[in-house]
Amino acid sequence: MQDNLKERLCGAVDEGFDRQVAFLSALTAYPSTRGNEQSAQAFMADELDARGYELDCWQIDIAEIQHLPGFSPVLDQYEKAINVVGSHRSKTDQGRSLILNGHIDVVPAGPLDMWDSPPFEPRVENGWLYGRGGGDMKAGLASNLFALDALAACGLAPGGDIFFQSVVEEECTGNGALACLARGYKADAALIPEPFSEHLVTAQLGVIWFQVHLKGLPTHVAYAGQGANAIEAAFPIIRALHDMEQRWNAAENRPPEYGHMDHALNLNIGKIEGGDWTSSVPAWSVFDVRMAIFPGQSIDAAKTEIERVILDTARENAFLRNSLPEIVYHGFHAEGYALSRDSSVHAAEAIAALDSAHQTATGHALVREAITATTDARFFGLYADTPALVYGPRAEAIHGFNERVDLESMRRITKATAMFIGDWCGTEEL
């Protein structure tokens, strides 16, 4: 790409940046937690439509994806799970195609009194935009969209097909991205601007979610000795799961990408609920666990060990021995994925193009990083032979209180993305 075009694209990003921040702020104001993404998706669809993209909005149909590799089990129906894709069809089709992917779903805000300002009333302060989902990952959606806008502002369109995806379900299953694959959206590369501090993600972990349902023997607490407390029965099981977590993290079990990390795999007790009455020995409890696995680690083997650990521990409990825990898989069934293991020409070229764009936008070499989370990249990389580049702005406190995203970082990512598109896809006249 000519230096002149790089400059023009960066200038166009600067030119449009106030609008981009306003867009991000508007998008972050939608409380698009799981099941509540529709209004945010309608906003995205309107924005794409206004720009002339070919629009495809559809409700995810489990029947169309449940047989596919990468599918994660869900407890609820998908009545309100709407994906939005805006397509640009290149007239010349001389360049490579690209998926620009981002997720619209955000995690719950948690107790509102622990936020300095309301999570869905975004505010800008000292160069940061605060709000739930601002970083994870609405800034990425904004970056994708305004990078394309920058090309348009230069009188150009990508010289290959672009599929702009705003998907649901990234935070719990990935079934939104999977549904895009199932619907036929394929390209030569994918870019996902998840908020990893302008680093290129070279490897990501797999994630398994499961619930453990425990029963107890309820009695009046006056006779607690004759009962079996379903809440406290969880504690040794949780301890045993943490022991398993330590084993999985042992040096000899780490693949090269994670060799330097003592504790890449985190087991999280994310939710718990149990009991109905303070003076009754609780009859039930349920806790929700997230456990990570390494790229290459088998989900089935991991599940087998998880189940063994839970049931073996339960058998040490006089009551649970005869009333074993129920293990319910209700979300992520995600394999790990390592872009670094993709030896294809497309992968090498895409990384090189991004590296170059990043250097121009930031003045720094592109840092490679193996992350301890999962992203939707796995669907493109593992199940569609598409190198998936995860590369997005710096954010802080994602999933926490006072989540915030660095707006100058979003500006740099947007510039790098615009240049990457221009390079990867080539350009044609609007």
Next chain:
Amino acid sequence: MQDNLKERLCGAVDEGFDRQVAFLSALTAYPSTRGNEQSAQAFMADELDARGYELDCWQIDIAEIQHLPGFSPVLDQYEKAINVVGSHRSKTDQGRSLILNGHIDVVPAGPLDMWDSPPFEPRVENGWLYGRGGGDMKAGLASNLFALDALAACGLAPGGDIFFQSVVEEECTGNGALACLARGYKADAALIPEPFSEHLVTAQLGVIWFQVHLKGLPTHVAYAGQGANAIEAAFPIIRALHDMEQRWNAAENRPPEYGHMDHALNLNIGKIEGGDWTSSVPAWSVFDVRMAIFPGQSIDAAKTEIERVILDTARENAFLRNSLPEIVYHGFHAEGYALSRDSSVHAAEAIAALDSAHQTATGHALVREAITATTDARFFGLYADTPALVYGPRAEAIHGFNERVDLESMRRITKATAMFIGDWCGTEEL
């Protein structure tokens, strides 16, 4: 009392027993859990009214009781907390007066699939009536009412005033019984047919309820090491509370009534809730604790130690040290009570009268028992100088699944109660 009258009263109980079981069944069908007692109370009021008792139904007003000894703090308002008292005013007033007390509130049923039949569709099988609240303590309410009916069937009324109380809130605060005291209901003795297997309760424990609110430092679980899990932070605190429980139960701390019991004081983790999202380190958790204390043990001292244990343990947690748990008292603030320590003439006479009635009804001597629960007896005994006799039928699985009450036991209790009333109050012509 003449043998002839005893026989007639027992015969009248037998005569009315089918109606009594039908009444108990109808009453048990009302799902009168906390906040949902109104329809059951309306039923009780109708039954009392139809029998000619002077009716007093009123909503508990916290302002009228919160300054009184024995008051327990509540989190909710009392918009729907209705007490029902039916009074019989003796024409001759030659005998002693009596409060017949029972509570209408029942504890939650818990998961319905763990019941053999629906908890609020009572059924009779092999001499047991099954249903939530059938034993604890609607059979007692039935026994009180049908004992009075037996007198009436003999053409008699009690020769002293009778205050038939159907109260709310026994299962969480006792504020229903307290409100009866505050409204002026006083008598020479009280009888509460709680389901303790036809034994006379000579001592009961105090009970304190508290909630522990914990905060955490939420992060994306990918960075769990930087977060602080509010759910798992509960575990060491619960362990420390159990250590405290062991100390309080130590032989040297037991009063004479409980000297033979290794573990009279039970600490129960009855409820827990925490976290919003499986892949977020949870920012909050709350657990509910019931702890018992011995008669004579100070509530304030107990609370001081509970708070010390919780806060000391929290200070060992790097995050909680700077974000200490909040301890909320939201129910029982109940002192222990020992009828056995009541050296009044009324107490001795009431126990003797009950002993005699019990022997006649059952053929056995009255067994005395110190129980590991609390009852509303404390209000009469501690705050109104009224000996309170807790004496009711045999029930099983109270607060558990498939709660049931022994109908023949209810029959015996009803007979004993009828004879006790005849003896204690004397009789007059209807």
